[in-house]
Amino acid sequence: MEFPLPEAARRYVAAHLHDDPAHLALQARRHPGLPVPELVRQIQARQKAQTKLPTWAANPDLIFPPALSVEQASSDRTAAFKAGLVSGERLADLTGGFGADAAHFATRVTQVDYVERNAQLAAVVRYNFQLLGIENVAVRHADALAFLKETPHHYDWIYLDPARRDTASRKIFRLADCEPDVLRLLPLLLRKADHVLLKTSPMLDIEQAVQELQHVRRLWVLALDNEVKEVLYELGPEPAVDPERFALNLRRDGTRQEFRLNRAREGRAVPRYAEAQQFLYEPNAAVLKAGAFRSVGTAFELLKLHQHSHLYTSGTLRADFPGRIFRVLAVEKADGPTLKAHLGPEARAHVTTRNFPDSVADFRLRTGIREGGDTYLFATTDLRGRPVVLVCAKAVLPNINGTEAAGVASGGVA
DSSP: OOSSOOHHHHHHHHHTTTSOHHHHHHTGGGOTTSOHHHHHHHHHHHHHHHHHSHHHHTOTTOOOOOHHHHHHSOOHHHHHHHHTTOOEEEEEESSOTTSHHHHHHTTTEEEEEEEESOHHHHHHHHHHHHHHTOOSEEEEESOHHHHHHHOOOOEEEEEEOOBOBOTTOOBOOOGGGSBSOHHHHHHHHHHHEEEEEEEEOTTSOHHHHHHHHOOEEEEEEEEETTEEEEEEEEEOSSOOSSOEEEEEEEOTTSOEEEEEEOHHHHHHOOOOBOSOOSEEEEEOHHHHHTTOSSHHHHHTTOEESOTTTOOEEESSOOTTOSEEEEEEEEEEOSOHHHHHTTTTTTTBOEEEESSOSSOHHHHHHHHOOBSOSSOEEEEEEOTTSOEEEEEEEEOEEEOTTSOEEESSOOOOOO
């Protein structure tokens, strides 16, 4: 691809930025003087970047790689979080990709070596960083292993986000199946850096990863708006057995929810159980992924509804709980007419099933309750093993200004 895009190509991309790429591809013959297939790929990539990397997506001068590279890139919010973990003189990003992480690392580290084995992608990033005025990133077109063997530098940090697709573009999750193979590289990584920061898929089992890596100092389960996006592992030269785990949920309003645990504290936690009281608590996705099934309840002095439900209750409000908080209005049988009496004529509610025979889809089909409204139904199992439905509304929480707001807690560390 030509850098920069010719003016006619730039006008085409700007004019069709919000159009259907498939439709544009079918109309390529109308623009015989333009490389329409390549420009359609630019449009597809920009469309994918609008949510993840809004500042870059809005910059008409940047060149975008194929949409898959944008899909695999970190978002602005997750890249900024990772940058907050590092410091020092020199960092190597061995799986550079579209450069979102490297750009953020460059705000915290004196010199960044961006390493990417795809020559076209490295060229795109080199051009974009020049446009963005990022001067402390050296773009290296190289294989990660070859670069590590040849570089004379010792790094404060090395960062890796191994590719999680096989040769048929199918998603994979095991560390040994990813590229590069971190387990094989680990001795060299630990010789070349004081700290290694590894990003993995949220689908990877944390216990298995800690056991295989053996050198995990700390790990972070990172969620955006209650969806786990990645798990980060900090590795150091000394073997470690039970690293600290940080479950973080970064929210759109700029606040965060945080919970800290390790396996020892989780193992020592002894839950207390009770029937549903005035408030119901649902841990956020990061807390559950981190494995805080008992300690999150004991840390906030909550009572658990059932061993396998991972729902908690209390008679007094714990507004700093890392998850959603509801006021319990009623506890009912899983009976359509009974539940609809709480919902009004449109029979709408948000439904969650936990430790319950039905899926959400089956529950809706059986009860005739549609999605929507202001009521929340939690279908679960009580202490006596009976299926029940908790009819709830969002709890009204105090905010930092002393007023009240409906929603979830703004965060806290326990």
